[in-house]
Amino acid sequence: MSDAEDGQRPEEPDTRRVKRFGFSRLGGLILALNLVSLFILFGGALALNELRQGLVEARQEALTSQAELLVRVLGEPRVGVTQGVPTPxxxxxxxxxxxxxxxxxxxxxxxxxxxxxxxxxxxxxxxxxxxxxxxYVLTEAIPGEALPPARPAGTPVEDDxxxxxxxxxxxxxxxxxxxxxxxxxxxxxxxxxxxxxxxxxxxxxxxxxxxxxxxxxxxxxxxxxDVDQILDAQRRALLPFAVVALAVNLLASLLLHLFVARPVMRLSAAAEEVRQGRARAISLPDLEHRKDEIGDLARSLETMTETLSDRMDAIEAFAADVSHEIKNPLTSIRSALETLDLVKEKSQRDRLTALLQADVRRLDRLITDISNASRLDAELSRDRPRPVDLNALLGDIVQVYETTSKPGEASVVLTPGGDARVLGRDGPLGQVFRNLIDNARSFSPTGGEVRVTIGRDETDTGRIVTVSVEDDGPGIPPDNLETVFERFYTSRPRGTAFGANSGLGLSIVRQIVEAHGGRVRAENRTDPSGTVVGARFQVDLPATHLAVVRRP
Structure with missing residues (x-):
């Protein structure tokens, strides 16, 4: 069965790429510009209008000086050329x-x-x-020119x-x-x-x-x-320099084609390979080791395609994790619905109904967090970074917690710092600190306290703004200080409401912080005896004048 019969369109050769390799527009432009400059040089050198005019004027002045001297002598009777008295x-x-x-x-x-x-x-x-x-003037000289050589016999007579x-x-x-x-x-x-x-x-x-x-x-x-002879001699003297200039221009055009045009063509072809899916990233080692702009471009393109490839892998892994996490509550819901018709006792039916409600809440929370996580890259790319005062931002967030706090929930206390301005996006940064505070409150005991501290080490040359969130909970297992930032990871103490957390909160925190050029880390708080008394999450962000916000 042919490709056409199978419904698949046969792959056509990339004629555009072949044409580009066959003729370089950039190389042609370089050659054309060099040749135009040479033509201008040749035209000006061969014309020599200004030089010719200068020679003519100088020759006229010299002849005039000579003629003035000669006519002055010729007019003197003592020379003997002038005769006649009284009419000379x-x-x-x-x-x-x-x-x-x-x-x-x-x-x-x-x-x-x-x-x-x-x-x-x-x-x-x-x-x-x-x-x-x-x-007529008579002269002893016999004017005339030498006769031309005799023509062979039979040569036709030309009409002169x-x-x-x-x-x-x-x-x-x-x-x-x-x-x-x-x-x-x-x-x-x-x-x-x-x-x-x-x-x-x-x-x-x-x-x-x-x-x-x-x-x-x-x-x-x-x-x-002799002016024309002088100009001809000038042209002949200039000709070797013009030939050398032509050779140098042609050599420069060839070198520019080899070291500029051809590498750009190779980068274009490699990008085309990535676009067509034949490669995951651009990799041209001989260009990446160059110390010029072409090397910078090759390294930038390789880094960009590697980043895109990593993001594709991350999206693929995220999709697999999402599928796995959503299947768990769906499987539980399906099992409960299949069992519900078989259960006759009201207490058991109530337990199944409560389980269904918990799975629905868990599924709703998962879908909400997954939606927020999937929109995060787009929101970070659309929102332009601007100076954000963390004292004001966290003050507003803490005030919301104070007004909406329920009895028994952990309170939130803010300790502001000095100049805490960073370059970023207030929406995503607010989400970072809300997620950290929510995580700390979920682990805090009843009536506990979550402490938010803003600090800045003025002696630090990096001028980093640090925000720490502390709780009085059970802490984090030492082996999980990095694992807690992975997607869908959750480790809750016994008694925590099932489905209340999706495991995406801290993963979103790290993603936003790293997009702002900062870092986040987790550690345990200990008392003097070494006993864990809580957890601390610390966010380091560069100050406004040092901040370099990366676009996702």
Whole structure:
């Protein structure tokens, strides 16, 4: 018979867990963030806009300083470049010679134009000179470029018309920009621009007028085309560092994936195993020994799941104890009801009726205490802890006992202490002391006294508030000083009303006290001769500023 025919749904593989192991979202996020930061670094390094602008401005200032010095010399008649009296002009023979002899810096080009915008000198005569202001300049240099290598026979002829047209357009644009710059300088205004040269390169250019006194004789233009080379060198120098940064980021991403993302995935998978019931608790020893936040998380999850597992075991044991305790009165009731019809004498029927009533009272008390015990965890988790004054709380409780006490019952006497404020929940704490007082009164002789004392040892660094409840009863057997706090344990003296106690009171006391970060213990009171004269229950609770209330 198949699973479908048997009414059971076949177990499907956990595709979500498989997908998580196949791809880590956290690891992907770490890698993405690192790559984004790297892309930003690369983009800023490759652009170098601010560096480029700074280089351009610095180069323009340097060229301007050089040009100012040169035009000052060129304007002096003693140099021999300026001729003519009374109308001076630039000598087209001496000017190129002087410029060639006195200006040959590497990476720069100097041009000299006369008052009509015609080029009369050029420090780089190998470059072709084009018409400027509708004029031509003759030079001894033969312009031109080396011919390309011969192509093999049969190679189809390529159409270079587009390339020639593009080069002509670039050359015309370069001449136009140069003409505009020279024209502005001839009007007496120094010019500084970033423009295109005849060979298509971007150059930094400054043009200053050459003056004799106040008359403009021509224009000196200085060009520098090494800014792009400097930026390229900067980029190449930065490239190894960028590669190292990339490697470091990738390594960091891998380490974060191995030491953060994968452990979190393992914890998630272990939690999934617990959820599906395949395990009772998370146990990853290799993660729990880590001294970082992942180790803290693993230990916290293990502790949490172990606590849940212990609570499940406690609930299972509690259910078994409840079943056992409830079956006893039910069995007694059933036996009495079966016997009741067979009994004819009135006295025997009255005894069976009294037994039935006692079992019903016992069952009612059991159900009430079981209900209180089962709701205790929920009440402790819902009620927020706040400062509680034990003097006021116990004063109200003792006053209730004084007003409702019946003749012959043990009286309750309170001895208040000093500052007895604790952090807790007044409802559950009130239940603790009522259960202890009720337990002490049930063991006290007729007309006895139950003493409640609040104390605080001021010399104790722990600053613990202690509440003790004493009675004058028979005491507790030494072997049962811890057993009395177990569920459904009861040991009553002869003559105590049957069914009046369920055995859950002291168990509830310990549960509430431990939830408030305290402890409760039982001991016997003895006289100087060592005779037991009663029992004492002592509750220790941390003071308000030290209290750490645990959530159940």
């Amino acid at each position: 002009y630039l000598d087209p023979i001496e000017a190129p010679r002087w410029l060639t002899d006195n200006f040959i810096p590497a990476g720069q080009r100097a041009r000299l134009f006369d008052v009509d915008g015609l080029a009369v000198a050029d420090s780089a005569p190998g470059l072709p000179l084009q018409p400027i202001a509708d004029s 018309s587009k390339a020639i047209a593009r080069e002509s357009s670039d050359l015309a644009r370069a001449n136009a920009e140069l003409s505009a710059e020279v024209a502005g300088a001839l009007e007496g205004q120094p010019q500084a621009n970033v423009r295109m040269a005849e060979d298509g390169r971007r150059v930094i250019s400054v043009s200053l007028p050459v003056r004799h006194v106040r008359q403009v004789l021509g224009v000196l233009t200085l060009e520098a085309g």
